[in-house]
Amino acid sequence: MKLFGYWRSSATYRVRIALHLKELEFEYEPINLLKGEQNSDEYLKRNPQGLVPAFQSDEGAILTQSTAIIEYLEERYPENPLLPADASLRAKARAIAAVIACEAQPFMNLRIQTYLKKEGEFDAAMMQDWLDRWTGGAMRTVESLLCATDRAYCAGDRPGMADAFLIPQVFGAMRFGVDLSATPRIKEIFERCNAIAAFEKAHPQNQPDAIAA
Numbered sequence: 001m002k003l004f005g006y007w008r009s010s011a012t013y014r015v016r017i018a019l020h021l022k023e024l025e026f027e028y029e030p031i032n033l034l035k036g037e038q039n040s041d042e043y044l045k046r047n048p049q050g051l052v053p054a055f056q057s058d059e060g061a062i063l064t065q066s067t068a069i070i071e072y073l074e075e076r077y078p079e080n081p082l083l084p085a086d087a088s089l090r091a092k093a094r095a096i097a098a099v100i101a102c103e104a105q106p107f108m109n110l111r112i113q114t115y116l117k118k119e120g121e122f123d124a125a126m127m128q129d130w131l132d133r134w135t136g137g138a139m140r141t142v143e144s145l146l147c148a149t150d151r152a153y154c155a156g157d158r159p160g161m162a163d164a165f166l167i168p169q170v171f172g173a174m175r176f177g178v179d180l181s182a183t184p185r186i187k188e189i190f191e192r193c194n195a196i197a198a199f200e201k202a203h204p205q206n207q208p209d210a211i212a213a
């Protein structure tokens with residue numbers, strides 16, 4: 001199987017975490033977003049949206065959308081499950097993943113930020129307000145979901161799908177200076193996950209296309 005992605009893409013980082021938690025071997029093909037490779041004719045055949053990641057299964061199917069890819073991995077390779085056995089905890093894991101994928105990450109996306117700066121004439125202060133309001137707001141929602149329990153991870157006592165969404169989101173939010181001072185549960189889980197080998201292997205800085213910060 002093969003993952004097409006970019007070292008600093010949070011959606012690609014989610015899939016890397018899922019693959020490493022499942023202990024699956026995969027090839028990695030970098031798509032350089034800053035060079036616009038996501039919009040090349042060759043890549044658009046894999047993902048007509050011009051977004052990373054894309055994923056090629058062992059059977060040759062091309063999959064897109066990190067949530068769909070991770071759900072596919074969970075169904076196709078049930079060992080080392082990413083979703084809890086309990087149905088309400090499974091729903092909680094999916095809810096956290098959905099808040100991040102639908103309501104936090106899209107506001108930080110490269111093409112959205114490019115549009116706001118170029119077409120919307122957003123300056124640095126307006127951009128920071130945008131990110132704090134929308135991305136920060138969604139992360140405060142995640143914090144309140146996490147505060148409802150005192151489990152070690154997002155949805156139970158082992159890391160899984162929701163953690164695979166949360167940790168890249170925190171990485172991205174920190175990069176863009178989103179204020180996370182009011183989210184201690186997120187910080188605690190972030191630190192706990194980052195001490196695990198699967199998360200370490202998936203970290204952007206440990207990818208072959210990483211550019212030294």
Ligand SMILES: N[C@@H](CCC(=O)N[C@@H](CS)C(=O)NCC(=O)O)C(=O)O
Nearest residue numbers: 009010011051052065066067110111
């Ligand atoms: N909902 C998509 C989001 C994918 C996405 O936003 N990818 C970003 C990187 S994290 C991207 O490819 N951006 C390229 C661009 O904006 O041109 C998923 O979960 O796969």
